Each structure stands twice: as structure tokens, then as C-alpha cells.
Amino acid sequence: MxxxxxxxxxxxxxxxxxxxxxxxxxxxxxxxxxxxxxxxxxxxxxxxxxxxxxxxxxxxxxxxxxxxxxxxxxxxxxxxxxxxxxxxxxxxxxxxxxxxxxxxxxxxxxxxxxxxxxxxxxxxxxxxxxxxxxxxxxxxxxxxxxxxxxxxxxxxxxxxxxxxxxxxxxxxxxxxxxxxxxxxxxxxxxxxxxxxxxxxxxxxxxxxxxxxxxxxxxxxxxxxxxxxxxxxxxxxxxxxxxxxxxxxxxxxxxxxxxxxxxxxxxxxxxxxxxxxxxxxxxxxxxxxxxxxxxxxxxxxxxxxxxxxxxxxxxxxxxxxxxxxEEEPQIPEAEHAVSLKDVDGTVELSHVYFSYDPDKKLIEDFNLSVKPGQRVAIVGPTGCGKTTIINLLMRFYDVNDGAIRVMGEDIRDVTRESLRAGYGMVLQETWLKTGTIRENIVMGKPDATDEEVIAAAKASHAHNFIKRLPNGYDTFITEDGGNLSQGQKQLLCITRVMLCLPPMLILDEATSSIDTRTELKIQNAFATMMKGRTSFIVAHRLSTIREADVILVMRDGNIIEQGNHKELLEKGGFYAKLYNSQFAV
Missing domain, CATH: 1.20.1560.10 (ABC transporter type 1, transmembrane domain)
Structure with missing residues (x-):
């Protein structure tokens, strides 16, 4: 020894x-x-x-x-x-x-x-x-x-x-x-x-x-x-x-x-x-x-x-x-390309993935998303909804199969250009120590004051920001200081409103917002999502009625697929989930 x-x-x-x-x-x-x-x-x-x-x-x-x-x-x-x-x-x-x-x-x-x-x-x-x-x-x-x-x-x-x-x-x-x-x-x-x-x-x-x-x-x-x-x-x-x-x-x-x-x-x-x-x-x-x-x-x-x-x-x-000396993330491929003019075409082909090799999660997952489509992902907790988001953003690499954007395997694409093509709003908010403005322009540092204010108005954050002691120059800490959870989430939504990337990921994006504001933001999202490929993870099924495609997941597999009306008519797992939320 x-x-x-x-x-x-x-x-x-x-x-x-x-x-x-x-x-x-x-x-x-x-x-x-x-x-x-x-x-x-x-x-x-x-x-x-x-x-x-x-x-x-x-x-x-x-x-x-x-x-x-x-x-x-x-x-x-x-x-x-x-x-x-x-x-x-x-x-x-x-x-x-x-x-x-x-x-x-x-x-x-x-x-x-x-x-x-x-x-x-x-x-x-x-x-x-x-x-x-x-x-x-x-x-x-x-x-x-x-x-x-x-x-x-x-x-x-x-x-x-x-x-x-x-x-x-x-x-x-x-x-x-x-x-x-x-x-x-x-x-x-x-x-x-x-x-x-x-x-x-x-x-x-x-x-x-x-x-x-x-x-x-x-x-x-x-x-x-x-x-x-x-x-x-x-x-x-x-x-x-x-x-x-x-x-x-x-x-x-x-x-x-x-x-x-x-x-x-x-x-x-x-x-x-x-x-x-x-x-x-x-x-x-x-x-x-x-x-x-x-x-x-x-x-x-x-x-x-x-x-x-x-x-x-x-x-x-x-x-x-x-x-x-920890093993870094898999380095960029030598021939990695930089995505430009992303149109929002996404394809998942025979994807296999698990966090733990002994516990299977996603198996033979297939999905084809056309430009501008709104794809909603629903299912019980632990079925793999957020995991799909992690794979799309390449926070984790697939164990087998491939994910392609515009026909390019994302493992052959630079991470920076891939992630620049997405705008994310998650259930968990993340703010850094700095001013309100600095937190909003994170994805677009050269944004003008007019652009920042326009994005804040679109996300319905402008009113509460103006009530803060120094408005957009109010200094906050990493946990958001005295801001409510809903206000912090509005700031995260404003970030995406400012950048307007070609693809959107909304993972319970309005979970901490009151019903009245949520309805307004849903309208703003609807405007923002026009012409943009969107992936929406939601537990409240009322927020995804207008989705083009709804994927119903269980145990890492798609068990049902279709729009809201089609899935209700089938009377399957989605219909049970939906009715359980609106049963009197």
C-alpha cells in the first residue's frame, strides 16, 4: 500500500x-x-x-x-x-x-x-x-x-x-x-x-x-x-x-x-x-x-x-x-461542418440510448420532422422526454443510430453551430450574476436596446422589468434575487424571443407562470413558432392541442403518434392522459 x-x-x-x-x-x-x-x-x-x-x-x-x-x-x-x-x-x-x-x-x-x-x-x-x-x-x-x-x-x-x-x-x-x-x-x-x-x-x-x-x-x-x-x-x-x-x-x-x-x-x-x-x-x-x-x-x-x-x-x-485529466467530451470530428441557414429538418433514425448500460431507456427510436413542424412530446415521468432533448442538443451522444439535422449527422457537425440553431426554454431557469439586460442578451450580445425591449414585450416581461429599481440595469444574483420563479422563467423566454433561432425546444416552458400570462405567452409562442421547427415537452396537454405531431412516449418508445384530434379518436393512452386532466 x-x-x-x-x-x-x-x-x-x-x-x-x-x-x-x-x-x-x-x-x-x-x-x-x-x-x-x-x-x-x-x-x-x-x-x-x-x-x-x-x-x-x-x-x-x-x-x-x-x-x-x-x-x-x-x-x-x-x-x-x-x-x-x-x-x-x-x-x-x-x-x-x-x-x-x-x-x-x-x-x-x-x-x-x-x-x-x-x-x-x-x-x-x-x-x-x-x-x-x-x-x-x-x-x-x-x-x-x-x-x-x-x-x-x-x-x-x-x-x-x-x-x-x-x-x-x-x-x-x-x-x-x-x-x-x-x-x-x-x-x-x-x-x-x-x-x-x-x-x-x-x-x-x-x-x-x-x-x-x-x-x-x-x-x-x-x-x-x-x-x-x-x-x-x-x-x-x-x-x-x-x-x-x-x-x-x-x-x-x-x-x-x-x-x-x-x-x-x-x-x-x-x-x-x-x-x-x-x-x-x-x-x-x-x-x-x-x-x-x-x-x-x-x-x-x-x-x-x-x-x-x-x-x-x-x-x-x-x-x-x-x-x-478527466476524459473530456468526445472531440469534434476532423471533418466537422458548421451548420448554416438551418431549415429545421430533423431526423432520428434507429436511436438507442441509456444513461446506465444496465438500464435500457430509449430503443430503436425513429422520428422524422419536417421544417416548421411543431412536435409535442408527452408521456409519464421517466419515459424519456427530456432525454430526447438532451440528445437533440448533443448534451449526450447516442449509443447507436443517428440524429440528423438537414441530413447531417450531428456527430459530424460542430457543437457550437448545432446549438446555435436551437432556442431552449426549460422548466429549470438559469440566470447569471449581472444585470437583467446581460441575462437577456446572452445569445445575442450585440442586440440593441430596442430589440431587447421588443423581445421583453413579446414575452410579457417588460412590465415587471420596468417596475424593478433600475429597470433593465437592475443587478441580480445567480438565483435571481427577489424575482419570482415565474419572472425568472419570463426572462429565459425573453432570451429566446430575442434570438429567434430556426428551431425551438420548449420543456415545460410556462410551468411557473400564471394562467392569464400563460395564455398571452402561448399566443407569442404561436407567432414565434411559425416557420420554425419546435419540440414541445409538456405535462399540461392543453398547451399542445395545436401541435402538428404529438408523440406519446412510454418506456423510451413511441407508442402513439398523430395530432390531437386523431389521438383522441383512437381512445388510447393519450386519450386517457388527456381525459384524466379534464375529468370533472
């Missing part, structure tokens, strides 16, 4: 390195400045030792020899400060450029992920990966760049300087060092799994919070507060447990290595004192060596802290790269 974990960490690090390659000039400069900082820092103990040796006895100091040493110390300290400041600035730029690139790639991937991925993952969990996990990754990466380079160079530099002063005492330091590595490695292996669990559980918590905030009215309406709190407490408890374990293991790294470092310092002190007593080492050199011993052990504390942070960063990075 540990072996597999190590492999996954290395794989994640390699992916990070690919992002780092773009900023290698920052990396090289940072390493060089780290070397300058370390060498300057390590030169200070030599100067300090020389200064100590100029103190001859109590009350007797060689000031003539001491002043040049103090001047050199001031210059070295200034160089160290400047080099460290520039190095930190480069590390910040490198880290946050990488973080920006990772976030951009993650967001770009979300834009091209197949809809089945979005349907299968909670929105909050995806948000957690892009926001919280990337932040954790940034913190670990920044600490790694800032302390890892300096720490490693300090260890190597200190050993070289100590060897130049006294080989035997240096050997004492080197012999005790591996114990520190063993302790840090032992703890690091156990820390990674805890940080991984912490990251996953934090994603669950974010998902639950996001879901509850977005559906707070539903939670309160159905009295689910206690159940939701219990669910949150359970996730919060697990997060607390994993976080405590992760913090515990990461926190014992530093004191453990400090204990080893104290042994190193003690060893140097005893060995150096014996050498000084025997005259093989001056007091200044002993002072210098003790400073080096302290300098040598300090990076181990820092690196041990960096290792635990990197464990967290790698665990978070792994989740981000999982998202980035």
Missing part, C-alpha cells in the same frame, strides 16, 4: 514539474539566490569566530583588527537580506503563476467535460477541488520553494564549511544526521494518507453546504433541518478526526527532529570542548563550529515542516489533476 502511495505522489510531482517548466528561469534564479543567501549566512560564523579571537583577555580587545571584521559583517548581512527578499519575490511569482495555470486548466476542463460527469458529481465537491484544494496546494508549494532550496543548500554548505574547520567534529555531525531522516520519513508516510482523507472529506462538506444554501427553502419547507444538521455533524466529525490526525502526525515531526538536532549540538559541543582544551581548536573556532552545528540542524526542522506541508499539497494536487 505504501509503495502504491509513493508511486502516486511521484506521479503527482511529475505533473507539477510540467507546470514548473514554464517558469524555470524563476526557479534557476531562486536557487542561485538561495545559494548566495546560504553562503552569506554561513560566512557570518567565520567572521564571528575571528572577532572572538580578537578578544585577547578581560578588558583587552584588539579594536584595530576587529573593525574590518565588523564592516565585512555589515556588508554580508546586507547582501543576505537583499538576496532573500528577491528570492522570496521570485518564489511568490513562480507559485502563483503555477496556481493560476492549474486553476485555468481545471476550469477549462469543466467547460468541456461531458454532462454525465457533472450529473454524477456534486457541484460543491467540484468547487472544492478548484478553490480549496488549489489554495492548499499553493500554500505547500510556496513553503516548498521558499524553504526547501535554502534548507538543502544550507545543509550542504554547512558541511563544507565545517570540514574546512575540523574533519573529526564534522564526522560526529554526519553520523547522527541519518537518524533525523529516518524519523521524518517515518512520520511523513503516515501524514500523506491523513491529508488525503482530510481533502476528500472537506470536498464532501463543501458540497453539502453548497447544496443546503441553494435549497434552503426546500429544507425548511419539508422540515429537514434536523436531518441536515445530523448529516453535517457526521461529515464535520469525520473532518475533525482526519484533520486532528493529520495535524498530530505533522506536528510531531518538528519536535522529533529538534530532539535529534539537540543530540548533534551536544555532540559538537562535547567534542569541540575537548579539542579546545587540548589546544587543537581555538575558542573562536569552537564558537564558529557551534554556530555551524546550529545552522546545520535548523534546516532539518524547516524541511520536516516543508515535507508535511508538501504531503498536504500533493494530496490536494492529486485531486485537482484527477479533474484536469
Amino acid at each position: 505504501l509503495r502504491k502511495m509513493d508511486d502516486s505522489q511521484w506521479a503527482t510531482l511529475k505533473k507539477v514539474m510540467k507546470y514548473l517548466k514554464k517558469y524555470r528561469i524563476y526557479l534557476i534564479c531562486s536557487i542561485l539566490l538561495a545559494a548566495v543567501t546560504v553562503i552569506s549566512t554561513l560566512y557570518i560564523p567565520i567572521l564571528t569566530g575571528d572577532a572572538v579571537d580578537h578578544i585577547i583577555a578581560k578588558g583587552r580587545v584588539d579594536f584595530a583588527g576587529l573593525m574590518p571584521i565588523l564592516e565585512r559583517m555589515i556588508v554580508v548581512i546586507a547582501v543576505t537580506a537583499v538576496a532573500q527578499w528577491v528570492m522570496n519575490d521570485l518564489n511568490n511569482k513562480m507559485t502563483y503563476n503555477i496556481v493560476r495555470d492549474v486553476r485555468k486548466d481545471a476550469f477549462d476542463k469543466i467547460e468541456i467535460l461531458p454532462l454525465k460527469y457533472i450529473d454524477a458529481h456534486s457541484y460543491g465537491e467540484v468547487v472544492s477541488r478548484v478553490i480549496a484544494d488549489v489554495d492548499q496546494f499553493a500554500d505547500g508549494l510556496l513553503m516548498g520553494f521558499t524553504q526547501l532550496f535554502t534548507g538543502v543548500i544550507t545543509i550542504l554548505g554547512t558541511l563544507i564549511f565545517m570540514l574546512s574547520v575540523n574533519v573529526k567534529i564534522t564526522l560526529v555531525v554526519v553520523l547522527i544526521t541519518p537518524v533525523s531522516f529516518l524519523v521524518a520519513g517515518f512520520i511523513a508516510k503516515r501524514t500523506y494518507s491523513m491529508f488525503q482523507l482530510q481533502s476528500v472529506t472537506r470536498g464532501e462538506q463543501t458540497a453539502l453546504i453548497d447544496e443546503m444554501i441553494g435549497n434552503q427553502k426546500v429544507v425548511q419547507a419539508f422540515g429537514q433541518e434536523d436531518e441536515t444538521l445530523e448529516q453535517f455533524d457526521e461529515i464535520n466529525g469525520r473532518l475533525q478526526k482526519y484533520s486532528l490526525r493529520a495535524i498530530f502526525f505533522s506536528s510531531i515531526t518538528n519536535p522529533s527532529t529538534r530532539f535529534i538536532n539537540s543530540l548533534v549540538y551536544t555532540g559538537v559541543g562535547i567534542t569541540g570542548a575537548i579539542s579546545a582544551i587540548n589546544g587543537r581548536l581555538s575558542v573562536g573556532q569552537l564558537s564558529c563550529f557551534l554556530s555551524y552545528a546550529n545552522q546545520y540542524t535548523k534546516p532539518f526542522n524547516e524541511i520536516s515542516g516543508v515535507v508535511t506541508e508538501l504531503q498536504n499539497a500533493i494530496a490536494c494536487a492529486g485531486r485537482i489533476f484527477e479533474l484536469i
Whole structure:
């Protein structure tokens, strides 16, 4: 298990390195400045030792020899400060450029992920990966760049300087060092799994919070507060447990290595004192060596802290790269054509589709729609009505068979041109944060104010918009703010009224609108649908009486087909549905 974990960490690090390659000039400069900082820092103990040796006895100091040493110390300290400041600035730029690139790639991937991925993952969990996990990754990466380079160079530099002063005492330091590595490695292996669990559980918590905030009215309406709190407490408890374990293991790294470092310092002190007593080492050199011993052990504390942070960063990075490496939607065909002057001819030929391979849904579905026809799709819940819409828009690809627009298989057509040919109004409204006008012109950004107002009047949205505080410039949030569900749906209808595409999809488009307004909008729709191919999904059968073709679906198959009058005369499934709605 540990072996597999190590492999996954290395794989994640390699992916990070690919992002780092773009900023290698920052990396090289940072390493060089780290070397300058370390060498300057390590030169200070030599100067300090020389200064100590100029103190001859109590009350007797060689000031003539001491002043040049103090001047050199001031210059070295200034160089160290400047080099460290520039190095930190480069590390910040490198880290946050990488973080920006990772976030951009993650967001770009979300834009091209197949809809089945979005349907299968909670929105909050995806948000957690892009926001919280990337932040954790940034913190670990920044600490790694800032302390890892300096720490490693300090260890190597200190050993070289100590060897130049006294080989035997240096050997004492080197012999005790591996114990520190063993302790840090032992703890690091156990820390990674805890940080991984912490990251996953934090994603669950974010998902639950996001879901509850977005559906707070539903939670309160159905009295689910206690159940939701219990669910949150359970996730919060697990997060607390994993976080405590992760913090515990990461926190014992530093004191453990400090204990080893104290042994190193003690060893140097005893060995150096014996050498000084025997005259093989001056007091200044002993002072210098003790400073080096302290300098040598300090990076181990820092690196041990960096290792635990990197464990967290790698665990978070792994989740981000999982998202980035998800299989995207099927790419456009090389010979994909762009639909132009769409006339509304649509044909579904022997279409097979199911969301789950083990559960059959649509089988051998055939439909031929002529330009300008109004096709209504009715049937019980779960029969495949909305699925047909998903397939027409190519949100999902058929498992077998083909869907053609103007004779072109939609898999050989660019998604952008295909979807530009449709205007959709769904039962579920979607608004973005922005002004009313920005929400209306989404499909036609260059629309004039006159065109926007005309579309709003056609959809009967103009009156309520004018009553808003700033009219068409009123700012709303993604959930529509204080707008009613009906008003939000009117805005979505206005979008389509503005674009007037050659094909329309109306999926319970007036479900949230009052009866009086619905009658007016039905008249507007009737005008809009003239000459346009329209697919109408409806539960209220009164809204589809004028449809040219009514498809009655059950279990993914068309069981009846015809116009309203013909289907009533047949006395079949449609007649039963219709009569059940109007029975007295």
C-alpha cells in the first residue's frame, strides 16, 4: 500500500514539474539566490569566530583588527537580506503563476467535460477541488520553494564549511544526521494518507453546504433541518478526526527532529570542548563550529515542516489533476461542418440510448420532422422526454443510430453551430450574476436596446422589468434575487424571443407562470413558432392541442403518434392522459 502511495505522489510531482517548466528561469534564479543567501549566512560564523579571537583577555580587545571584521559583517548581512527578499519575490511569482495555470486548466476542463460527469458529481465537491484544494496546494508549494532550496543548500554548505574547520567534529555531525531522516520519513508516510482523507472529506462538506444554501427553502419547507444538521455533524466529525490526525502526525515531526538536532549540538559541543582544551581548536573556532552545528540542524526542522506541508499539497494536487485529466467530451470530428441557414429538418433514425448500460431507456427510436413542424412530446415521468432533448442538443451522444439535422449527422457537425440553431426554454431557469439586460442578451450580445425591449414585450416581461429599481440595469444574483420563479422563467423566454433561432425546444416552458400570462405567452409562442421547427415537452396537454405531431412516449418508445384530434379518436393512452386532466 505504501509503495502504491509513493508511486502516486511521484506521479503527482511529475505533473507539477510540467507546470514548473514554464517558469524555470524563476526557479534557476531562486536557487542561485538561495545559494548566495546560504553562503552569506554561513560566512557570518567565520567572521564571528575571528572577532572572538580578537578578544585577547578581560578588558583587552584588539579594536584595530576587529573593525574590518565588523564592516565585512555589515556588508554580508546586507547582501543576505537583499538576496532573500528577491528570492522570496521570485518564489511568490513562480507559485502563483503555477496556481493560476492549474486553476485555468481545471476550469477549462469543466467547460468541456461531458454532462454525465457533472450529473454524477456534486457541484460543491467540484468547487472544492478548484478553490480549496488549489489554495492548499499553493500554500505547500510556496513553503516548498521558499524553504526547501535554502534548507538543502544550507545543509550542504554547512558541511563544507565545517570540514574546512575540523574533519573529526564534522564526522560526529554526519553520523547522527541519518537518524533525523529516518524519523521524518517515518512520520511523513503516515501524514500523506491523513491529508488525503482530510481533502476528500472537506470536498464532501463543501458540497453539502453548497447544496443546503441553494435549497434552503426546500429544507425548511419539508422540515429537514434536523436531518441536515445530523448529516453535517457526521461529515464535520469525520473532518475533525482526519484533520486532528493529520495535524498530530505533522506536528510531531518538528519536535522529533529538534530532539535529534539537540543530540548533534551536544555532540559538537562535547567534542569541540575537548579539542579546545587540548589546544587543537581555538575558542573562536569552537564558537564558529557551534554556530555551524546550529545552522546545520535548523534546516532539518524547516524541511520536516516543508515535507508535511508538501504531503498536504500533493494530496490536494492529486485531486485537482484527477479533474484536469478527466476524459473530456468526445472531440469534434476532423471533418466537422458548421451548420448554416438551418431549415429545421430533423431526423432520428434507429436511436438507442441509456444513461446506465444496465438500464435500457430509449430503443430503436425513429422520428422524422419536417421544417416548421411543431412536435409535442408527452408521456409519464421517466419515459424519456427530456432525454430526447438532451440528445437533440448533443448534451449526450447516442449509443447507436443517428440524429440528423438537414441530413447531417450531428456527430459530424460542430457543437457550437448545432446549438446555435436551437432556442431552449426549460422548466429549470438559469440566470447569471449581472444585470437583467446581460441575462437577456446572452445569445445575442450585440442586440440593441430596442430589440431587447421588443423581445421583453413579446414575452410579457417588460412590465415587471420596468417596475424593478433600475429597470433593465437592475443587478441580480445567480438565483435571481427577489424575482419570482415565474419572472425568472419570463426572462429565459425573453432570451429566446430575442434570438429567434430556426428551431425551438420548449420543456415545460410556462410551468411557473400564471394562467392569464400563460395564455398571452402561448399566443407569442404561436407567432414565434411559425416557420420554425419546435419540440414541445409538456405535462399540461392543453398547451399542445395545436401541435402538428404529438408523440406519446412510454418506456423510451413511441407508442402513439398523430395530432390531437386523431389521438383522441383512437381512445388510447393519450386519450386517457388527456381525459384524466379534464375529468370533472
